[in-house]
Amino acid sequence: xxxxxxxxxxxxxxxxxxxxxxxxxxxxxxxxxxxxxxxxxxxxxxxxxxxxxxxxxxxxxxxxxxxxxxxxxxxxxxxxxxxxxxxxxxxxxxxxxxxxxxxxxxxxxx
Amino acid sequence: xxxxxxxxxxxxxxxxxxxxxxxxxxxxxxxxxxxxxxxxxxxxxxxxxxxxxxxxxxxxxxxxxxxxxxxxxxxxxxxxxxxxxxxxxxxxxxxxxxxxxxxxxxxxxxx
Numbered sequence: 001x002x003x004x005x006x007x008x009x010x011x012x013x014x015x016x017x018x019x020x021x022x023x024x025x026x027x028x029x030x031x032x033x034x035x036x037x038x039x040x041x042x043x044x045x046x047x048x049x050x051x052x053x054x055x056x057x058x059x060x061x062x063x064x065x066x067x068x069x070x071x072x073x074x075x076x077x078x079x080x081x082x083x084x085x086x087x088x089x090x091x092x093x094x095x096x097x098x099x100x101x102x103x104x105x106x107x108x109x110x
Numbered sequence: 111x112x113x114x115x116x117x118x119x120x121x122x123x124x125x126x127x128x129x130x131x132x133x134x135x136x137x138x139x140x141x142x143x144x145x146x147x148x149x150x151x152x153x154x155x156x157x158x159x160x161x162x163x164x165x166x167x168x169x170x171x172x173x174x175x176x177x178x179x180x181x182x183x184x185x186x187x188x189x190x191x192x193x194x195x196x197x198x199x200x201x202x203x204x205x206x207x208x209x210x211x212x213x214x215x216x217x218x219x220x221x
Contacts, residue, residue, distance in 0.1 A: 006153075033208060042114075043199070045208035056207050090153055097141050097203055103153040 002027070004093050004102035012108045013081050021076040021105045025093030031055075032074040033099060034066065038087040046089075049074050081109045112137045112204050116212035123190055124220055131185040131215045133200030138178050145174050145185050146199040148214070154199065158185070190219045 005024045013019050025032050034046040045058040049068035057064075063079040072093075078085055086109045092099040113136040123129055133143070142161045146154040158167045158174040160183070166175040173186040187194060197216045201209040 035208075035211075042213040043201075043209075043211040045210075048207050058208070088151070092209075098144075098159065099209060100156070101146075101154040106151065 004091060004100055006089075006091050006102040006105050008105060009103070010106045010108070012110065014110050015081055015083060017081050019078045019081060019085075019107055021078075021089050021091075021107070022073065023076070023091030023093075023102060024073045025091075026095075026100055029093035029095050029100075030072055031094035032068055032072065033092040033094060034074070034076050035090045035092065036060075036087045037090060037104075038084065043090065047076065078107070083109050085109050112140075112202055112206070112210040114200060114202055114210050114212040116198075116200050116215050118215060119213065120216040120218075122218040122220065125190060125192060127190050127219075128186070128188050129190055129217075131187070131198050131200075131217070133183040133185070133212055135181045135183075135202045135210070137204055138181050139204055140178060141203045141205070143174075143176055143183050144201045144203070144209070145172075145183075146201060148197045148199055150197075157198075187217075190217075192219050192221050195219050 007022045031050040035043045037043045048055045066076040068074045088104045090104045091102045115134045117132045144159045145157045160167045160176045171188040176183045197214040199214045200212045
């Protein structure tokens with residue numbers, strides 16, 4: 001069974017640009033969670049999608065947004081990039097109370 | 111708001127030692143607690159999941175215990191090996207929708 005996949009593995013952008021990160025959940029999982037892991041900080045919850053709808057978001061500004069497609073894959077969009085957005089972005093898919101994590105996308109903002 | 115704390119932040123031990131990593135959480139109304147391993151720059155690997163009704167879980171050289179009433183969990187690693195070097199994260203699932211993570215314990219096992 002394939003695990004959670006994320007693309008790209010690395011992304012380099014400059015301040016003010018937009019970044020798009022992608023996630024494919026485990027087959028059969030309808031929930032996708034996005035987390036940010038910035039240097040020196042713990043994993044912070046960003047967004048939760050389920051059945052195509054945004055169910056909840058963490059304490060992040062509106063320039064962090066996303067969507068979930070009919071096949072349950074998901075995109076995370078970060079607009080107007082700032083230096084402090086540099087981080088590892090992890091996607092997880094869920095079934096019941098368990099979440100399974102992908103390998104992450106490393107975003108570097110210059 | 112659930113707060114998860116892990117102690118120590120970093121640990122260096124010689125190969126072969128048994129060691130204990132600690133995790134504490136502020137709200138005891140949890141569904142489960144999970145221990146993850148993270149290698150540098152990589153995603154998370156789930157090690158052990160303890161449901162709120164359980165006291166401990168074991169997998170190979172790893173044993174995790176849960177004391178929900180006191181808001182504590184420990185991860186015990188027996189006979190440590192250099193390959194165990196990684197960051198270990200504790201995460202709590204409560205009535206919210208996401209996992210609440212501690213900042214992790216960075217473990218270095220030296221040959």
